[in-house]
Amino acid sequence: MLGYRLQKRDEPWSWGAPIIVVGALVLSLGISALLLKLQGKSAVEGLFVLWQGSFGASWALEDALLKSIPIFLCALGVATAFRMQVWNIGAEGQFALGAIGATWAALNFPDLPGYLLMPLMFFSAAVFGGFWAYIPAILRLKLKVNEIISTLMLNYIAILLLEYLVFGVWKDPKSYGFPVTPEFTGGAVIGQIGDSRLHWGFVVCIGAGLGMWAFMRFTRLGFDIKVAGEGQRVAMYSRLPYGKLTILVMAISGALAGWAGCIETSAVVNRLQPSIMVGYGYTAIVVAWLARLHPLYIAISAYLLAALRVGVENMQLELQIPAAFGSIMEGLILMSVLAGQMLVTYKIRRKK
Amino acid sequence: MRKLMIMVIVAAMSVMMATACFAGAKKDKIKVGFVYVSPVADAGYSYAQDQGRIAIDKLPYVESSFVESVAEGTDSERVVLNFARKGYDIIFGTSFGYMDPMVKISKKFPNVAFMHCSGFKTTPNMSNYFGRMYQARYLTGMVAGMMTKDNVIGYVAAFPIPEVIRGINAFALGAQAVNPKATVRVVWTKTWYNPALEKDAAISLLDMGADVIAQHQDSPGPQEAAQERGKYSIGYNSDMSKLAPKSHLTSAIWNWAPLFTNVVEQVRDGVWQGNESLWWGMDQGVVDISPFSSMVPKEVQDKVLAAKKEIKAGNNAIFVGPIKDQAGKVVVPAGQTMEDGKLLGMSWFVEGVVGNTE
Numbered sequence: 001m002l003g004y005r006l007q008k009r010d011e012p013w014s015w016g017a018p019i020i021v022v023g024a025l026v027l028s029l030g031i032s033a034l035l036l037k038l039q040g041k042s043a044v045e046g047l048f049v050l051w052q053g054s055f056g057a058s059w060a061l062e063d064a065l066l067k068s069i070p071i072f073l074c075a076l077g078v079a080t081a082f083r084m085q086v087w088n089i090g091a092e093g094q095f096a097l098g099a100i101g102a103t104w105a106a107l108n109f110p111d112l113p114g115y116l117l118m119p120l121m122f123f124s125a126a127v128f129g130g131f132w133a134y135i136p137a138i139l140r141l142k143l144k145v146n147e148i149i150s151t152l153m154l155n156y157i158a159i160l161l162l163e164y165l166v167f168g169v170w171k172d173p174k175s176y177g178f179p180v181t182p183e184f185t186g187g188a189v190i191g192q193i194g195d196s197r198l199h200w201g202f203v204v205c206i207g208a209g210l211g212m213w214a215f216m217r218f219t220r221l222g223f224d225i226k227v228a229g230e231g232q233r234v235a236m237y238s239r240l241p242y243g244k245l246t247i248l249v250m251a252i253s254g255a256l257a258g259w260a261g262c263i264e265t266s267a268v269v270n271r272l273q274p275s276i277m278v279g280y281g282y283t284a285i286v287v288a289w290l291a292r293l294h295p296l297y298i299a300i301s302a303y304l305l306a307a308l309r310v311g312v313e314n315m316q317l318e319l320q321i322p323a324a325f326g327s328i329m330e331g332l333i334l335m336s337v338l339a340g341q342m343l344v345t346y347k348i349r350r351k352k
Numbered sequence: 353m354r355k356l357m358i359m360v361i362v363a364a365m366s367v368m369m370a371t372a373c374f375a376g377a378k379k380d381k382i383k384v385g386f387v388y389v390s391p392v393a394d395a396g397y398s399y400a401q402d403q404g405r406i407a408i409d410k411l412p413y414v415e416s417s418f419v420e421s422v423a424e425g426t427d428s429e430r431v432v433l434n435f436a437r438k439g440y441d442i443i444f445g446t447s448f449g450y451m452d453p454m455v456k457i458s459k460k461f462p463n464v465a466f467m468h469c470s471g472f473k474t475t476p477n478m479s480n481y482f483g484r485m486y487q488a489r490y491l492t493g494m495v496a497g498m499m500t501k502d503n504v505i506g507y508v509a510a511f512p513i514p515e516v517i518r519g520i521n522a523f524a525l526g527a528q529a530v531n532p533k534a535t536v537r538v539v540w541t542k543t544w545y546n547p548a549l550e551k552d553a554a555i556s557l558l559d560m561g562a563d564v565i566a567q568h569q570d571s572p573g574p575q576e577a578a579q580e581r582g583k584y585s586i587g588y589n590s591d592m593s594k595l596a597p598k599s600h601l602t603s604a605i606w607n608w609a610p611l612f613t614n615v616v617e618q619v620r621d622g623v624w625q626g627n628e629s630l631w632w633g634m635d636q637g638v639v640d641i642s643p644f645s646s647m648v649p650k651e652v653q654d655k656v657l658a659a660k661k662e663i664k665a666g667n668n669a670i671f672v673g674p675i676k677d678q679a680g681k682v683v684v685p686a687g688q689t690m691e692d693g694k695l696l697g698m699s700w701f702v703e704g705v706v707g708n709t710e
Contacts (some may be wrong), residue, residue, distance in 0.1 A: 059437065063430050063434075066426070066430075067426065067427075067430070163542070166544070176472060176513060176514055176696070176697060177511075177513035177514055177515055177517075177699060178449075178511075178514060179511070180450055182447075183452075187492065264425075264426070268425060268426045268429075269425045269452075270452070271428070272430075273424070273425065273449065275424035275425045276425055277424055277447055278423045278425070278427070310430065313419055313422075313430070313431055313434065314434070316418075316419045316420065317385070317417050317419050317431075317434060317435070317438070318417070320418070322391070322393075322420070323391060323419070323421035324391070324418045324421075
């Protein structure tokens with residue numbers, strides 16, 4: 001076609017990754033600027049307002065950090081499973097179960113002091129989220145059920161379960177019939193760090209990120225997971241307990257998503273309500289891939305994506321650009337970065 | 353009910369205790385921000401609010417902006433906060449779930465006027481507003497009651513919350529006022545905007561024998577279902593006649609312009625106050641019914657317009673006894689009118705409604 005063809009590189013293009021990311025960003029921002037022009041808005045002003053909303057003020061940085069917290073935790077979780085080629089698409093449902101677990105603890109032990117209640121909430125969020133991920137792991141090992149399908153389907157069940165609880169037994173009697181639980185009391189609320197809007201969930205993120213990095217790099221189990229990620233056969237020849245490792249990565253994955261649900265419920269809305277489900281579990285999959293499953297890159301891409309979303313709100317506010325434009329920009333950036341990654345392993349050659 | 357009463361008393365006390373904390377200086381230029389839960393192009397709830405914004409934007413001293421599709425929870429807190437940081441004078445939050453974030457932020461920005469739609473919490477610089485949509489529901493119920501042949505009217509409803517229940521009850525009372533045999537069948541979708549699901553819900557009602565479909569949803573799904581089956585439909589939010597011209601009889605509509613205008617004028621003059629609850633009705637033009645379709649006969653139109661006049665004049669409060677619940681027990685005795693406090697917490701159906709409030 002057009003006299004060009006793809007040829008596999010002998011060695012991966014070592015400088016490729018950063019060049020491609022920058023190139024893809026420039027390309028997608030260029031297309032976005034064109035779209036702005038077509039809408040009759042000033043492209044330069046649009047991109048400036050976007051930058052301003054994302055990075056232009058200390059509170060913009062803070063807003064983006066806050067928004068990246070649940071995305072980062074979910075992405076860190078799914079990346080662990082992806083490392084072993086276990087395709088956990090169910091972070092959304094595990095997030096919901098984590099929120100349910102935390103709420104269960106908060107509603108049942110409201111009088112416990114914070115130093116007991118908070119660990120209990122994180123523990124039960126991890127157990128609930130981990131359990132939700134354990135189901136598809138077992139189904140895959142015992143019945144060979146494809147985990148892509150089962151994790152995806154469990155997302156819908158999890159959201160319905162959450163709705164059942166807030167519309168039913170957990171509904172706040174003082175909410176005029178609206179589907180929300182009562183507000184959490186003192187010890188069940190994750191507080192702010194000093195005067196900032198940032199809450200202690202941010203520290204949990206840093207801890208979890210460092211912990212996962214060290215676990216994968218320095219422990220025997222982490223090494224086993226990476227080996228098993230080369231394929232089930234490899235794992236068998238290496239005499240690795242493939243089944244147990246599958247359960248382990250799924251449980252870690254679910255527990256981290258569960259923590260994200262716990263933090264979002266406790267620190268941000270201070271109660272359980274259906275509107276906490278805004279698709280972080282799906283965003284996490286994209287973030288994990290963009291970052292090629294590395295914890296540090298996950299942190300960076302989660303932050304950049306959050307910054308983009310926050311910045312697009314600023315574009316809406318200042319220039320009256322429709323909300324859908326944000327999704328278009330996001331799609332453009334993700335598509336061009338992911339498609340561009342092909343160039344790391346292939347090069348374009350003119351046909352002879 | 354007891355808890356509700358306590359809440360009303362607490363609310364009343366806090367109103368009394370609040371001594372004009374809001375810095376009411378006169379202003380020449382007013383910046384107004386709106387936060388919507390759905391896109392404004394949906395012809396539904398946010399669209400109706402945005403029509404009100406467009407109306408005040410034409411005032412020479414008003415500059416306005418909005419952010420759409422803002423989820424309740426963290427996102428709404430950030431967006432409201434950004435309007436406040438950028439020096440907006442008034443911030444309208446149009447969804448129930450924005451209430452707690454707005455309360456939080458209103459305390460940090462005492463010089464910004466916060467207006468929250470459909471909630472119940474206020475602060476010295478945050479008031480809430482809503483409209484007596486039940487008045488328009490009553491009139492559309494009359495239309496349905498006179499147009500139904502099989503005496504079964506279907507009602508596709510969003511969530512079992514007082515606002516929706518009150519609307520269904522008023523609709524049923526309107527239908528029964530002109531047709532004592534009319535029954536209203538309710539299906540809950542537990543969604544505000546889901547075109548496919550809401551259309552399916554309407555189809556299930558049509559299958560059960562309903563020949564008029566009404567809705568408390570933001571999508572045109574139910575209208576389409578009625579049109580495809582050759583039955584009648586009654587719209588909501590804005591005039592839905594274009595979406596289903598062959599079935600649409602009339603719509604119960606919002607018209608926020610008068611209320612928004614009043615708020616910006618008060619802020620301009622430095623007399624606006626927090627801790628208030630505006631619940632405006634048809635007399636102030638906040639709710640209305642859209643023009644009748646030609647399918648509605650002249651005598652039906654006349655009857656409904658006569659009733660509209662009575663409501664506007666304050667002669668028909670709609671929830672006037674005797675009103676029985678579904679079990680036939682008299683809840684509002686003859687001659688009594690339900691108070692606003694009870695209307696705001698309504699959680700039971702009147703006689704003639706088929707369905708439950710769970």
